[in-house]
Amino acid sequence: MSVAPHRTPTTRCKPAARWPILDTIVLHRFFTKPWRALAHAHLPSQCAICGGWPAQRVCEHCAASFAQPRPRCRSCALPLPGGATQCGQCLLHPPPLDTCIAAVDYDYPWAGVLADFKFHGDPSWAAPLAALLRSTPWAEPAIEAADWLVPIPLTRERLGERGFNQAQRIALALASGKTRDDLLLRVRATPDQHALGRAQRLANLQAVFAVDPLRAQELSGGTVLLVDDVMTTGATLHTAAQVLRRAGAAHVSALVVARADLRER
Template sequence: MPVHGGAVTCGTCLREPPAVDTCLAAVDYGYPWAGAIAQYKFNGDPGWAATLAMLLRSTPWVEPALEAAQLVLPIPLSRQRMRERGFNQAALLARHLAHGKVDNGVLLRLRATEAQSGLPRSQRLRNLRVAFAVEPARAAGLRGLRLVLIDDVMTTGATLDAAARVLREAGAAHITALVVARTDRT
């Protein structure tokens, strides 16, 4: 795996470059963070948002990425998932990270997808085909912009990649993904 300035590029990314330019993660998805994130996300405890955002903000290169971004976009949930959880965990993180730059209306979730956790990479990629779109009236405004995409966990990167691809098609110049935790599973 080649290393660039402390960052590791995996073989899959070398063969099929992702749509994001950079992905920054605060921690590995393991003890104690996996439990905290599960409590936050699946047990309806939005109180974790501030703590997890502070953890992410303290990660090297996150602060400069947020400062350089013109818009911060949380990964949207489907209506069904939003009803189940009562909140969008990525949107809460984004609000704590960059309140004045967050836009919840640019990136749209077109359809509900099967939960990504537990699916192999190939199925995750199929699962997310045509899952995201850019709000048509807002697409032209993304040309040349530096964006930050926010999500809570990155496993294979399929969700972030699918979202970033539609933002690239709209003309985004640079996309940094920020996640609280990153797994080693692919």
């Protein structure tokens, strides 16, 4: 007597309910940092200003429209009438910076771009902002002449909030081999300076910066290029420059993405 072979039922099982949830988790992990930053840095996307697609972070049309070079004071980077090279304030009171170079005004659309860079956790803005700086007149020679690019340091608390130092990211994108974030230290936190004038900012910045004593000898006779994203009154950069000069730096200049013009407010 033959026995019929056992057959496995052919009915397909329905997918378990957990798969959609798992897919969501996987996709979420994939598109969060650092993968999101990597995608922004290497893949075409919308222009952050005009919304055109596909484009780089800032398309060529917007760069040409909003990043045209303009005459600036060689000492503080404030806009000047054509033909002038230094503003009256810098002639009367020479700042501790040999030169100061800014790519754009701190205005539309760059104020929004820099806010996205600093406060919305998008470090991939560093590369396009560095490219903007390199295209600025006199920026390339300043980078080449510098022994060190020194980003303005953040406090430990601010660094923890943002997850990165925007000035350091820009400096690394400009010249990673020259960038030093271990020379200038921020040894004291300051109150929020957003709404303060220059005198109040300078008072807040007293004893904020220091040079690492174990590395101070490296600055002796050297040329330093300070790097920051925004220059408002100049108090931060001037204080940092004074500290570097006291430590032995022979030349200190500054390179910033945007310069605020408080004369217009």
